[in-house]
Every structure is written in C-alpha cells, then in structure tokens.
Amino acid sequence: MKxxxxxxxxxxQVDAVSLEMIAAARSLARDGDDVIAFxxxxxxxxxxxxxxxADRLVAAIAPEADIVVAGTYARQLCDVIAAKGAGIVVVPYSANGLDVASSVAARLDWPLVSYVEKIGRDGQSLSVVGQLYGGKVLADCSVPLPAVLMVNPGAFAEATATPLSPDRIDTIDIAEPVAASRARPxxxxxxxxxxxxxKAAERIVCVGRGIGDxxxxxxxxxxxxxLGAEIAGSRPVVDNGWLPKLRQVGKSGQKVKPQLYMALGVxxxxxxxxxxxxSDMIIAVNTDPKAPIFNxxxxxxxxDLFELMSSLSERLQPSDT
Ligand SMILES: Cc1cc2nc3c(=O)[nH]c(=O)nc-3n(C[C@H](O)[C@H](O)[C@H](O)COP(=O)(O)OP(=O)(O)OC[C@H]3O[C@@H](n4cnc5c(N)ncnc54)[C@H](O)[C@@H]3O)c2cc1C
Structure with a gap:
C-alpha cells in the first residue's frame, strides 16, 4: 500500500511540519508499504x-511559483494517486492543509478524519483518536481504508532529516496548471x-482569555x-487588541519553543x-482541571491565575537586603 x-x-524551502507528516505516515507503514512524501x-x-x-518523494515543480495554492496542490496529488494508487493520505492541520485534506477527500470520495492526535493500524482499518471541541473531547474512531487523515502539528515528533537519493525522487512539471489556476497568490x-x-525567546509568559481584560x-x-520572559497571548487576547499580533502564539501566530512557557488562563x-x-517546560495555570492545556x-x-501571579510576583521580588 502507498x-x-x-x-x-x-x-x-520545506516547513518542519513536513517531517512530522512523514513520521506519522511511517508509523502506519507495514512490510511492503511505501511511504511517499508529496x-x-x-x-x-x-x-x-x-x-x-520517506521511501520516495514525488515533487510537483513550478519554478516560478513561490506558493502552490491548495486547489492546485490537491488536484496534482489526486492525479498521482489516480495513476499510482494509495491507501492513506496524511495531511497537516495547517491553513493550507485544511483546504487540501477536504479537497482530496471529496475528489477521491474517501473518509476524512480531522484533528488527529493518534493513529493505529489494524489490517484494513485505522483506529484514530481525533480531537473535538478544541481538544476538550477525544473521539475514538475506526476508519476503513482508504482514508485521509488531517493530523495536528505536534502530534508526531519530526522524522530525522536525512537526504533522499536521486533515484527515489519523481518530479512532475506543474508550471502550466499553476499558471492556469483560478486562485493566485x-x-x-x-x-x-x-x-x-x-521564536528567539527563552522564556514566555502567555496570557489567554482567562486574563479577563x-x-x-x-x-x-x-x-x-x-522572570526575564517575553509576554505573549492566545488569539482571543490578540483579537481583542490587548496585545499586538506579533505576540500571538499558535497556528495563525508564532511557533515557539522556549525553555519555559507559562500559560495563564489558556x-x-x-x-x-x-x-x-x-516547549521544553510548560507550566499551565487554569481553574478548569479538564482544560486540554494540562495534557x-x-x-x-x-x-485562579490572579492569585498565582500575585503570590509568585511577591516571591520573585528582588529583596532590599
Ligand atoms: C484556523 C484557526 C487558527 C487559529 N489560530 C490560533 C492561534 O494562532 N493561537 C491561538 O491561541 N488560538 C488560535 N485559534 C483559536 C483557538 O481555537 C482557541 O479559540 C483559542 O486558542 C482559545 O484561546 P484561550 O485559551 O485564550 O481562550 P479560552 O478557550 O476561552 O480559554 C480560557 C481559559 O481560561 C481559563 N480561566 C478563566 N478564568 C481563569 C482564571 N481566573 N484563572 C485561571 N484560568 C482561568 C478557563 O478555564 C479557560 O480554560 C485558531 C482557530 C482557528 C479555527
């Protein structure tokens, strides 16, 4: 199976999430299967x-295209799958992946599972754990193959970056489809x-909507x-105008990996x-014991984050003596 x-x-240039998707695909491969990076x-x-x-790379190349839009990406991938076959497609849950995964699933008429955190393979079906309601509920699904999985970034550790020999690379020229695409960056x-x-900060204190105002x-x-830390915020905090966009952490903000990340009311x-x-060390403060940040x-x-901030700030004050 491919x-x-x-x-x-x-x-x-490739994004780091690519290596996570290769690791996710590799975890599902059995003897005789091929893991193909697209x-x-x-x-x-x-x-x-x-x-x-990966065992192989299929590279769809349009030399003039800085970005290949999701519609063209999905169409090219589906053409490859129509010609060579496939059993599973793993897509990152990203701005582009949202469109690619749904488009590929619709074109191939395959089931799609989103927000995937864990995947196990059992013969001709998959056991998948997907998140619902912003991660508050975990859904166990049994998914028949073939299927498309949209995997959360961070759910799989990156595969080791090593070179692929030229004989394992297939290149497709997509200059024409890119030029003809109706959507253009x-x-x-x-x-x-x-x-x-x-991204360069060693310590970050991040406030969420729980900060209140x-x-x-x-x-x-x-x-x-x-703490010698930078201040950051979740999206609602930034959407409310309480912090500038550059200080937003997350999918549509910055991807950070500090030594210390303190999440207050996130x-x-x-x-x-x-x-x-x-992040190397994550400290979460939240009144809800079931908040997914604790995972x-x-x-x-x-x-209460205010009680904790007050008592911690008191202890961290430099002494006069
Ligand atoms: C395409 C897309 C992109 C997105 N990009 C981002 C992104 O880049 N970054 C991002 O953050 N989100 C992003 N989001 C939004 C995301 O889904 C969540 O809505 C958001 O992260 C929630 O922010 P929050 O945790 O601050 O707020 P909430 O989910 O409202 O959580 C507030 C928390 O504070 C706790 N709390 C309340 N009062 C207190 C108190 N006094 N003391 C302690 N705890 C308290 C509550 O228990 C709750 O858990 C994106 C969503 C989409 C669909």
Missing part, C-alpha cells in the same frame, strides 16, 4: 535533502520582527519582567498547542 505524506513549504513548490532540493525518512506579507521575536495584562507583564485548543507544544503541561496549577 501512504502519502503531504508536505509543505514556500520558495523551495511536495509542491518551486524547487525540490530542500525536500530531497531532508525527506530521507498576490503578495506575501511577512511580519516585522523588530519589536519582538518570540486588557488592564490585567499589566500584571502578567510585571510577572514576565521578573485552555489549550489545538490551534494554540500547535504553536507551543514543543501537554509538565507542571500545572488548578487555581
């Missing part, structure tokens, strides 16, 4: 240099990191200063975990 791992990247972009050199954990706006680069963020700022939705789940936290306190 198991496709959908990989992502831009300007010929990449679409302007050049395949970076993919070829890193995707050695117009420009790419990259954030200006001159204010803060959370903008004024209370100053208390978290004081705590962050005492529930731990999959989109948030995607941005910080690989990834190394230390947790089920208490």
């Amino acid at each position: 198991i496709y791992a959908c990989t992502e990247g831009r300007s010929g 990449f679409a972009g302007s050049a395949a050199a970076d993919a070829a240099g890193k995707f050695g954990a 117009i420009s790419i706006d990259l954030p200006d990191f001159s204010d803060v680069d959370l 903008e004024a209370s963020i100053d208390l978290a700022r004081d705590l962050a200063a005492l 529930s731990g939705a999959p989109e948030h975990l995607e941005g910080m789940g690989q 990834v936290a190394h230390y947790g306190a089920t208490c």
Whole structure:
C-alpha cells in the first residue's frame, strides 16, 4: 500500500511540519508499504535533502511559483494517486492543509478524519483518536481504508532529516496548471520582527482569555519582567487588541519553543498547542482541571491565575537586603 505524506513549504524551502507528516505516515507503514512524501513548490532540493525518512518523494515543480495554492496542490496529488494508487493520505492541520485534506477527500470520495492526535493500524482499518471541541473531547474512531487523515502539528515528533537519493525522487512539471489556476497568490506579507521575536525567546509568559481584560495584562507583564520572559497571548487576547499580533502564539501566530512557557488562563485548543507544544517546560495555570492545556503541561496549577501571579510576583521580588 502507498501512504502519502503531504508536505509543505514556500520558495523551495520545506516547513518542519513536513517531517512530522512523514513520521506519522511511517508509523502506519507495514512490510511492503511505501511511504511517499508529496511536495509542491518551486524547487525540490530542500525536500530531497531532508525527506530521507520517506521511501520516495514525488515533487510537483513550478519554478516560478513561490506558493502552490491548495486547489492546485490537491488536484496534482489526486492525479498521482489516480495513476499510482494509495491507501492513506496524511495531511497537516495547517491553513493550507485544511483546504487540501477536504479537497482530496471529496475528489477521491474517501473518509476524512480531522484533528488527529493518534493513529493505529489494524489490517484494513485505522483506529484514530481525533480531537473535538478544541481538544476538550477525544473521539475514538475506526476508519476503513482508504482514508485521509488531517493530523495536528505536534502530534508526531519530526522524522530525522536525512537526504533522499536521486533515484527515489519523481518530479512532475506543474508550471502550466499553476499558471492556469483560478486562485493566485498576490503578495506575501511577512511580519516585522523588530519589536519582538518570540521564536528567539527563552522564556514566555502567555496570557489567554482567562486574563479577563486588557488592564490585567499589566500584571502578567510585571510577572514576565521578573522572570526575564517575553509576554505573549492566545488569539482571543490578540483579537481583542490587548496585545499586538506579533505576540500571538499558535497556528495563525508564532511557533515557539522556549525553555519555559507559562500559560495563564489558556485552555489549550489545538490551534494554540500547535504553536507551543514543543516547549521544553510548560507550566499551565487554569481553574478548569479538564482544560486540554494540562495534557501537554509538565507542571500545572488548578487555581485562579490572579492569585498565582500575585503570590509568585511577591516571591520573585528582588529583596532590599
Ligand atoms: C484556523 C484557526 C487558527 C487559529 N489560530 C490560533 C492561534 O494562532 N493561537 C491561538 O491561541 N488560538 C488560535 N485559534 C483559536 C483557538 O481555537 C482557541 O479559540 C483559542 O486558542 C482559545 O484561546 P484561550 O485559551 O485564550 O481562550 P479560552 O478557550 O476561552 O480559554 C480560557 C481559559 O481560561 C481559563 N480561566 C478563566 N478564568 C481563569 C482564571 N481566573 N484563572 C485561571 N484560568 C482561568 C478557563 O478555564 C479557560 O480554560 C485558531 C482557530 C482557528 C479555527
């Protein structure tokens, strides 16, 4: 059986989540199966240099395309599958993956399971654990093959990046389909990191909606200063205008991996975990003992974040003596 791992990247460079998808696909492979990385972009050199954990790479190349939009990506992948066959397609839960996974499942008429955290293979079916309600409920599903799985970033550790020999790479020219695509990227706006680069921060104090209001963020700022940490926020905090967008952690914010990540009043939705789940040490403070953030936290306190901030700040105050 062929198991496709959908990989992502831009300007010929691959994203780290690609190696996670290869690891997920590899975990499902049995003797005689092929794990095939699928990449679409302007050049395949970076993919070829890193995707050695896959058996093969199918690279759909449009040299002028900085980004291959999801519709074109899905169509190319489905064409490959129609020609060569497949049993499982693993797609990252990303902005692009959301469109790719649904499009591939609809075109092939295969079932799709989203927010996948764990996968086991049992003959011709899969046992899958998928998240519902922002990770508050875990659903055990039995999925007949063939199937498409949209896997949460962070659910699988990255496969080791090793080179793939040229004889294991198939290249397809997709310049024409990209040029003919009805959707076309117009420009790419990259954030200006001159204010803060959370990716480089060794310590982060992140506030979630549990902080309650903008004024209370100053208390978290004081705590962050005492810890030598940067302040960050979940999406609702940023959407409310309480912190600037550059300080948002998660799927549509920054992906961080500090030595210390303190989450205050953050529930731990999959989109948030995607941005910080690989931090070295996670400390979660939440009044709800069932908050999903505790599933990834190394230390947790089920208490009011204001009480904890106040008592911690008091203890961290430099003494006068
Ligand atoms: C495509 C997409 C992209 C997204 N991108 C992002 C992203 O980049 N980053 C992101 O964060 N989210 C993102 N989201 C939103 C995400 O799904 C969640 O809605 C969001 O993370 C929830 O933020 P929160 O944890 O701050 O709020 P909530 O889920 O409302 O959680 C607040 C928590 O605070 C706790 N709490 C309340 N009061 C207190 C108190 N006094 N003391 C202690 N605990 C308290 C509550 O128990 C609760 O668990 C995205 C969603 C989508 C669909």
